[in-house]
Amino acid sequence: MKSSSAGWIFVAPALAALGVFFVIPVASALAMSFTDFDIYALADIANLRFVGLSNYVRLLQTPLFWQALLNTFYFVVVGVPLSIAVSLGAALLLNSRLVRFKAFYRTALFAPVVTTLVAVAVVWRYLLHTRYGFLNYALAAFGIDPIDWLGDPHWAMPAIIVMSVWKNFGYNMVILLAALQAVPAELYEAARIDGASALRQLRDVTLPALAPVLLMVSILTMAGHFQLFAEPYVMTQGGPAQRTITVLYFMYDEGFKWWSLGSASAVAFVLFVIMFAVTLLQLRAARYTEAA
Amino acid sequence: MSDARPAKSLAINAALAVVAALTLFPLAWMFSASLMAPGETSVFPPPLLPRSVTLANYRELFATAGIGRQIANSALIAACATVLSLVFNLSAGYAFAKLRFAGRDATFRTLLGALVIPGQVAMMPLFLMLKQMGLVNTYAGALVPWLASVFGIFLVRQYALSIPDELLEAARIDGAGELRIFTSIVLPLLTPIVVTLAVLTFLGSWNDFMWPLIVLTDRELQTLPVALAGLSREHVQDTELMMAGSVVTVLPVLVLFLVLQRYYMQGLLMGSVKG
Numbered sequence: 001m002k003s004s005s006a007g008w009i010f011v012a013p014a015l016a017a018l019g020v021f022f023v024i025p026v027a028s029a030l031a032m033s034f035t036d037f038d039i040y041a042l043a044d045i046a047n048l049r050f051v052g053l054s055n056y057v058r059l060l061q062t063p064l065f066w067q068a069l070l071n072t073f074y075f076v077v078v079g080v081p082l083s084i085a086v087s088l089g090a091a092l093l094l095n096s097r098l099v100r101f102k103a104f105y106r107t108a109l110f111a112p113v114v115t116t117l118v119a120v121a122v123v124w125r126y127l128l129h130t131r132y133g134f135l136n137y138a139l140a141a142f143g144i145d146p147i148d149w150l151g152d153p154h155w156a157m158p159a160i161i162v163m164s165v166w167k168n169f170g171y172n173m174v175i176l177l178a179a180l181q182a183v184p185a186e187l188y189e190a191a192r193i194d195g196a197s198a199l200r201q202l203r204d205v206t207l208p209a210l211a212p213v214l215l216m217v218s219i220l221t222m223a224g225h226f227q228l229f230a231e232p233y234v235m236t237q238g239g240p241a242q243r244t245i246t247v248l249y250f251m252y253d254e255g256f257k258w259w260s261l262g263s264a265s266a267v268a269f270v271l272f273v274i275m276f277a278v279t280l281l282q283l284r285a286a287r288y289t290e291a292a
Numbered sequence: 293m294s295d296a297r298p299a300k301s302l303a304i305n306a307a308l309a310v311v312a313a314l315t316l317f318p319l320a321w322m323f324s325a326s327l328m329a330p331g332e333t334s335v336f337p338p339p340l341l342p343r344s345v346t347l348a349n350y351r352e353l354f355a356t357a358g359i360g361r362q363i364a365n366s367a368l369i370a371a372c373a374t375v376l377s378l379v380f381n382l383s384a385g386y387a388f389a390k391l392r393f394a395g396r397d398a399t400f401r402t403l404l405g406a407l408v409i410p411g412q413v414a415m416m417p418l419f420l421m422l423k424q425m426g427l428v429n430t431y432a433g434a435l436v437p438w439l440a441s442v443f444g445i446f447l448v449r450q451y452a453l454s455i456p457d458e459l460l461e462a463a464r465i466d467g468a469g470e471l472r473i474f475t476s477i478v479l480p481l482l483t484p485i486v487v488t489l490a491v492l493t494f495l496g497s498w499n500d501f502m503w504p505l506i507v508l509t510d511r512e513l514q515t516l517p518v519a520l521a522g523l524s525r526e527h528v529q530d531t532e533l534m535m536a537g538s539v540v541t542v543l544p545v546l547v548l549f550l551v552l553q554r555y556y557m558q559g560l561l562m563g564s565v566k567g
Contacts (some may be wrong), residue, residue, distance in 0.1 A: 004391075004392060004393045004394060005393070005469075006387075006391055006392050006393075006470035007387045007391035007392065007393030007396060010383040010384060010386065010391060010470075010474070011383070011384040011387045011388065011399070013380050013382035013383070014378075014380045014381060014383070014439075014440035014445060015384070015399070015440075016438075017380055017440040018403070018440050018442070020413070021418060021421075021436050021437065021439060022406070022411075022414055023406075024412075024417070024421075025414035025415075025416075025417035025418040026409055026414050026417075027422065028420075028421075029413050029414060029416055029417050032416060032417060036551055042420075064445070072443075076446065085347065090311060092306055093304060093308050093311070093533075094308070096304050098297070098300060098301040098304050098305070098309060099304060099305060100305060105308050105312055107550070107553065108312040108315060108316055109311065109312060109315050111315070111316065111546065111549075112315060112318075112319070114495055114499075114545055114546060114549040114556070115319070115542045115546060116498065116499045116516070116520075116538075116541045116542050116545060117497075117499060117501060117517070118499075118501050118520050118521050118541070119322075119516075119517065119537070119538035119541040119542045120318065120319075120322075120538070120542070121521060122520060122521075122524045122534050122537070122538050123318050123319075123321070123322045123535065123538050124299065124318065125524070126325075126333065126531050126534070127318055127321070127460035128534070130334060131336060132334050132335065132336055132338050132516070132531075133338065134321065134338055136318075137336070137337050137338055153473035156528075166315065166318065170315075171560070174423035174560060174561070175560070175561065176555060178561055184463035214448050222481070227410060227412065228411075229501075229502055230501045230502065230517075230521075234521050235503075236522060237525075248412060248502075251412065252502070253507075255415070255416050255419075256419075257438050259418075261416045261420065264416050265413075265416050265417070268410075268412055268413040268415070268416070269413065271410065271412070271413075272409060272410055272413050275408075275410060276408060279408065
């Protein structure tokens, strides 16, 4: 067996699996989004018709789809910066030389990341309970009246954001901690000699050194946040007043509740295009600030 | 400066202790509440510890709700997903790192490019395809997305790059075939990344929700997260029972993570430097 043919033989099973179960479905999804694939086509493929862009046009005329987009953007725009800020804060604390039991703390703060999303969403539903939940109990100590977290249209998405920050901040914390440990100590030494305060060191040494990692972390975190689904499915079922319906939730209902698979495919592609555009925008912005 | 040290040290350690306590609280309370008598949590202020420890919720979970079946489903699917992902990704990752073949780098770049496509785009056609093949509502249907993954191939490749070429050349000169080299020289060297990929895949499959929700509608075949989501809709008021269900779902992966933490973190950090 020559090395060159061996190479293809070694990668063939993986490429075949990805081709059959990913590339072909993605291409088919694009094709399906131009058809009226629904429950009738599911029963008999002869009922399938090519409808051009009408799935996309109809989506743009559907108020619930706009609501889903709006809710998803709310989650991304508030949740991503908050999540990264908490990750960075925790990483900075953990990176201090004064910390004892560092390994324990790192594990403790990371633990929510490996837990099952559905299970902890169930737990949080009770922590967020209006009357018997711990969150309102803690807020009462500060004189804040009980909030109907999951029942009030204004508070449901913030509640999901809080839960999601708790669940995810450990992931970026570990990545940022590794990046912090790679910042050369001489940089801090030089800043100290120049009499820079801790805050200035953070602004002028730490953050610039972390910039590439922060960019990567924000791109990945944003991609994850655009795919919000299980939290609202378990905690609010899209309510109250449809304030927690997300794009993927909408896609799931469209495709697997109403069996409008053509329309669901269009939703998936709209989400894909938005995610792609936002990622490009971030890269462009990063290059711009770098040049400036 | 030396005066400020103890105060600063105390402040930082205290801050971390508070953050850690807040982070662990939901998990600790989940364990605690799962051991409370039915209805015990529905008082104000909410209780921290059970008045007397009871396993009644767990008995109910297994006897009435039959959660044992879903535990077995989750374990079986996660174990098979792990084995399959190793079979498909190890050889590919190694080949992309160490074997020379026409179109290798272009193929690898294309794979990395595919990472921008969210997996949910494929779900509708994949469902139809599996329906055609009669694999909806089967374990095989739940396993299909776990066969090969770009991330898995990438992870193995990054690790395999460190294998010295001289080692492989020497084996070739000795007349060993490529398959033999892979199984007897490369695989032992890849052991750490095998463990990493295995634990990442097992946890990923165990915790997965959307695809099993779509493809496994039969209760007898459902995985724990899907069954738990269903239970939580039926038993909204049964806080303690739901906490027991959450413990049963979370505990296996939490323990697995704690045991294999080093490998898990390695995978996380390697996966994040794809740049």
